[in-house]
Amino acid sequence: MQAAAHGIADQLRHQVDPVTRTRAAAQDVALKFEALFTRTMVQGLRQGTKIGGEGGGLFGDGPGADTYADWFDDHLSASLGKDGHLGVAHVLMREFERWHQIPPAPKTGVRPVNALPAARTAPANQGRKIDVAA
Numbered sequence: 001m002q003a004a005a006h007g008i009a010d011q012l013r014h015q016v017d018p019v020t021r022t023r024a025a026a027q028d029v030a031l032k033f034e035a036l037f038t039r040t041m042v043q044g045l046r047q048g049t050k051i052g053g054e055g056g057g058l059f060g061d062g063p064g065a066d067t068y069a070d071w072f073d074d075h076l077s078a079s080l081g082k083d084g085h086l087g088v089a090h091v092l093m094r095e096f097e098r099w100h101q102i103p104p105a106p107k108t109g110v111r112p113v114n115a116l117p118a119a120r121t122a123p124a125n126q127g128r129k130i131d132v133a134a
Helices: 002-015 018-050 065-084 088-098
Strands: none
Touching (some): 018 065
């Protein structure tokens, strides 16, 4: 049964077009980079808490403090970077497209959840008179 399931998975993998596979691989790399970046940032911020006279920083300097610090870094960075919500992976994907390292995303007419709203085209004063003499 397991061999049959493995064969079906291989068939499905070959049915996915190369563009989708390439974009999925790039998305995976971008998310991993975002997780690494977030972990490095959290670790640096936590280590910065040692400044100011406290001996051990956030978790003290007793036995196991480094274990708690590593656990804190891992879990906080995982929570912050979950599903690319910081936007680093999204920016990387746009840059991959811009430099033609991956094919552009198919146009679906659906705006991504984390996309910025469209810029306003109307002037800021919109016909209101501004009294500069006041």
